[in-house]
Amino acid sequence: MGERLRAKDLAFLTAETPTTPRHNATVEIFDPGKSGFDHETLIRLIGDRIAFVPRYRQCVRRVPGHLANPVWVDDPHFDLAYHVRRSALPRPGSLAQLRELVARIVSRPLDRHRPLWEVYFVEGLEDGRVAVLTKAHQALVDGAQIVDLAQVLLDRTPERRELGADEWHPERPVSSAGLLYDAVRDSVVSPLTTVETVRGAADSWFRGADATTRRVSTIAYALAGRRTDQDTPIGGPLSQQRRFVTVRRSLAEHRAVRDAHGGTVNDVVLATVTGGLRSWLMTRAESLGGLRQIRAVVPVSVRDQELEATSVGSQIAPHFVDLPVGEPSPVVRLHQVSYSFKAHKDTGRAVAANRIAGIAGFAPSTFHAIGSRVAAEQLRRGIQLSVTNVPGPQSPLYAAGAVMEQTYPVPPLLPGHALAIGVTSYDGQLFYGVTADRDRVPDAETFAACLSEALDELLDTAGDGRPKVPRGRTRRPGRRS
Secondary structure (H helix, E strand, O other): OOOEOOHHHHHHHHOOEOOEOOEEEEEEEEEOOOOOOOHHHHHHHHHHHHHHOHHHHEEEEOOHHHOOOOEEEEOOOOOHHHHEEEEEOOOOOOHHHHHHHHHHHHOOOOOOOOOOEEEEEEEOOHHHOEEEEEEEEOOOOOOOOOOOOHHHHOEOOOOOOOOOOOOOOOOOOOOHHHHHHHHHHHHHHOHHHHHHHHHHHHHHHHHHHHHHHHHHHHHHHHHOOOOOOOOEOOEOOOOOOEEEEEEEEEHHHHHHHHHHHOOOHHHHHHHHHHHHHHHHHHHOOOOOOOOOOEEEEOOEEEEOHHHOOOOOOEEEEOOEEEEOOOOOOHHHHHHHHHHHOHHHHHOOOEOOHHHHHOOOOOOHHHHHHHHHHHHHOOHHHOOOEEEEEEEOOOOOOEEOOEEEEEEEEEOOOOOOEOEEEEEEEEOOEEEEEEEEEOOOOOOHHHHHHHHHHHHHHHHHOOHHHOOOOOOOOOOOOOOOO
């Protein structure tokens, strides 16, 4: 029999609804060059590496009568071609077209009867580029036993490493009677199984009760002609569709602001997000009188002595910060954000960004996957936004010899959250990926422009430390007030 789901993993399955699919995604843009990187090559690459993530060939089987938590079992009909799909953009193959395709793909839930992941190979981008969109359920990637697929697909050198596909054969399917027998046996032999079953059932009940309470509250407020507490510019009932926008800026620009005012690059990122939110809300004519702060959860890496001997060497913990969107000064916003992280830094458990990025085999997508799980667990803490900033390697990564030029996280939306922001630094650049509800945020492109202008505003305060824009990369001039 396969491994039984832990209560925490089961919670991500039971919490999923049509309006809040619980999967993480990452879109990466590659220059194939002379590597010959195409759809068939990607299938071979995944077939060559999937043995390192065996959960990607397993699906979830529920126990009849819910006598115990479901189990991971081998998919007897596992079909790699089903999971690795081919798509293409019409001419001209712009980034805007790619973003629209990504938004439509991530809006669709994963098939519960198959392993909970998909990969899309997207052709037709400008200048001969291709994109790879990976999508995996939050219950699949826990960052401990199972890492994200991208972590085993990317190499630090362009030379292809042929590891050889394993001779995998699925284990014999387990019948419903067998699942019942194993559930009873595990409950008798292992008290931990009983505890996990009770914990999973209780968590499922509480989530259902919370959802019912929210629906009743929404109806009551609607009948009274009033807005709910959650009905804000960045929150409220969600649709089943998404928007996805991106911002690409240089890491040197963020460092210039850090060097001028102190703090960390992470502080600059959050100050940029704060300034972007402020400008965007003002373009919507939203009054900031009643929205002086936005409560955000920012997953951070902390040192764990028990994990010090492992290749990861750290774990992810939530950090709460009130983003001061009501503050007009960009420098004051930066200092307020930086101060909120001072207590975390003073604990001595904070992990430096260069240490995280330097971990052998580290891929930012795994950190984003864990970060989204951490953010989801804090939903009852009254958070309004999740921001995950991941320091990636500052040298090129490759897939089957093709160099990765851009990488954008596609974070999932939490219930009642109309926005989620992910940031990845990689090879001298920072890539902002913003997921938005399609109905509640029709002006997502405006928000992306406001993010870029917020960084320009901070750069203007850096004086002579403002870096020159590298050749070949244009930056849109910021709006002046």
